[in-house]
Amino acid sequence: PIITMADSSSSPSVSLSDESSEAEAQCCSSSSTAPSLHDTVDFSRTASDVSTFSERSVDHSGPFGTAAVSKLIGGRGSPAAALSRLSMKPRADVLDRRSAEDELDLVKERFSKLLLGEDMSGGGKGVCTAVAISNAITNLYATVFGNCHKLEPLPAGKKAMWRREMDCLLAVCDYIVEFYPSTQPLSDGTRVEVMATRPRSDIYINLPALEKLDAMLIEIMDSFQKAEFWYADAGTRSFGSVTSSSSPSSSFRRSTTTTQRNEDKWWVPVPCVPEGGLSVKARKELRQRRDCANQIHKAAVAINSGVLSDMEVPESFMALLPKSGKASVGDAVYRAMHSSDKFSPDYLLDCVDVSSEHEALALADRVEAAMYVWRRKATASHGVGRSAQWSRVKELAAAADDGGEGGKNVALAGRAESLLLCIKHRFPGLSQTTLDTSKIQFNKDVGQAILESYSRVLESLAFNIVSWTDEVLFADKAARK
Numbered sequence: 001p002i003i004t005m006a007d008s009s010s011s012p013s014v015s016l017s018d019e020s021s022e023a024e025a026q027c028c029s030s031s032s033t034a035p036s037l038h039d040t041v042d043f044s045r046t047a048s049d050v051s052t053f054s055e056r057s058v059d060h061s062g063p064f065g066t067a068a069v070s071k072l073i074g075g076r077g078s079p080a081a082a083l084s085r086l087s088m089k090p091r092a093d094v095l096d097r098r099s100a101e102d103e104l105d106l107v108k109e110r111f112s113k114l115l116l117g118e119d120m121s122g123g124g125k126g127v128c129t130a131v132a133i134s135n136a137i138t139n140l141y142a143t144v145f146g147n148c149h150k151l152e153p154l155p156a157g158k159k160a161m162w163r164r165e166m167d168c169l170l171a172v173c174d175y176i177v178e179f180y181p182s183t184q185p186l187s188d189g190t191r192v193e194v195m196a197t198r199p200r201s202d203i204y205i206n207l208p209a210l211e212k213l214d215a216m217l218i219e220i221m222d223s224f225q226k227a228e229f230w231y232a233d234a235g236t237r238s239f240g241s242v243t244s245s246s247s248p249s250s251s252f253r254r255s256t257t258t259t260q261r262n263e264d265k266w267w268v269p270v271p272c273v274p275e276g277g278l279s280v281k282a283r284k285e286l287r288q289r290r291d292c293a294n295q296i297h298k299a300a301v302a303i304n305s306g307v308l309s310d311m312e313v314p315e316s317f318m319a320l321l322p323k324s325g326k327a328s329v330g331d332a333v334y335r336a337m338h339s340s341d342k343f344s345p346d347y348l349l350d351c352v353d354v355s356s357e358h359e360a361l362a363l364a365d366r367v368e369a370a371m372y373v374w375r376r377k378a379t380a381s382h383g384v385g386r387s388a389q390w391s392r393v394k395e396l397a398a399a400a401d402d403g404g405e406g407g408k409n410v411a412l413a414g415r416a417e418s419l420l421l422c423i424k425h426r427f428p429g430l431s432q433t434t435l436d437t438s439k440i441q442f443n444k445d446v447g448q449a450i451l452e453s454y455s456r457v458l459e460s461l462a463f464n465i466v467s468w469t470d471e472v473l474f475a476d477k478a479a480r481k
Contacts, residue, residue, distance in 0.1 A: 297462035325370030
């Protein structure tokens with residue numbers, strides 16, 4: 001007997017055909033108690049809640065599973081034996097093959113969307129490839145790590161998805177090269193000059209470093225497999241009880257400071273420690289992991305800042321700059337930057353009322369805009385083109401010992417740059433400035449887009465790990481009082 005799959009509008013159906021009339025009579029005699037031969041089989045597939053290149057789970061249930069097929073044909077024994085008599089391969093092999101085929105089809109779909117620039121109409125109205133890949137990396141990070149609020153190992157499925165899909169997205173860098181002069185020997189022993197290729201310098205330096213930082217962050221999360229602390233669900237903090245997610249063998253008495261500290265993020269799980277706090281060994285290991293994550297965060301910030309500084313400033317941003325830097329930063333900040341001989345950005349920030357990250361971001365936007373206004377004026381006063389590097393302009397100003405308008409603009413631009421760095425250091429979790437967002441939006445370089453987005457998501461993950469560790473250390477300190 002042979003099973004044939006007939007497609008229909010709803011779901012596949014199974015029909016039996018026998019060359020032997022006796023086998024047909026046997027099947028027909030059992031039809032009074034068995035399901036009809038044309039009953040449908042549910043082979044529906046449910047897509048998992050992930051973003052790019054994710055696998056799909058296959059529903060193995062249905063009226064014609066292996067046991068049902070064995071009963072239908074009147075066979076006895078194991079379902080595998082029944083399938084063997086039907087000259088069929090084991091269903092697991094078929095499903096594995098279909099799963100691999102589905103994953104390949106999904107990879108094709110995602111890469112097609114990248115090539116189309118997220119414009120499914122194909123009319124060429126989508127974003128460029130660089131922006132599409134940057135969005136893909138950002139969305140993948142949100143899918144894998146968006147629901148992580150605890151110091152615990154990443155689930156195996158999400159870890160595999162992160163590595164698999166990042167490998168696909170980073171594979172583009174293998175084909176981004178630069179040419180350099182080289183020599184090639186011929187068969188007669190002579191050497192000729194040729195242009196050879198090598199990985200582009202920024203990718204060759206930064207990409208292996210980012211992959212190492214990525215592996216270190218995953219290793220830090222995996223190291224919390226067995227920890228002395230645990231977490232209570234967010235809903236329990238208003239009742240003071242511990243749910244099933246917390247340790248069943250210990251009690252947790254919340255302090256007032258811990259509750260007030262987490263009121264702004266009521267959905268985040270509450271870290272719990274044993275009475276008396278963590279052990280000395282656990283506390284030492286926790287601080288070491290925090291320091292490691294903090295160093296990773298600094299490295300990711302440095303790489304991200306370097307990549308953003310190498311991106312071209314969009315014309316749309318330059319067109320919206322004010323006419324003077326004084327109008328951008330305001331009178332008070334301008335007087336502090338212009339009048340004092342010894343400029344201290346830390347002292348200036350202490351004098352300015354910056355009580356929230358929103359105010360800090362607004363100040364950073366104004367200072368950055370003023371910096372580019374003064375750079376543009378200094379560039380014009382020294383007679384160099386707008387595309388000239390700022391380091392070249394500073395060299396010309398230093399060589400000319402310019403004490404006039406051009407030298408003043410160079411000095412003001414340098415002070416604005418130092419003030420901007422001081423703001424970012426004082427507020428490490430600060431959002432991207434208007435210029436950074438504009439650079440990412442209008443960037444056309446695929447390599448820079450990958451390095452920027454990869455370093456940005458690693459920076460965010462490292463910052464979160466440091467924050468989660470600080471919460472546990474805070475709870476430990478409160479428990480030891």
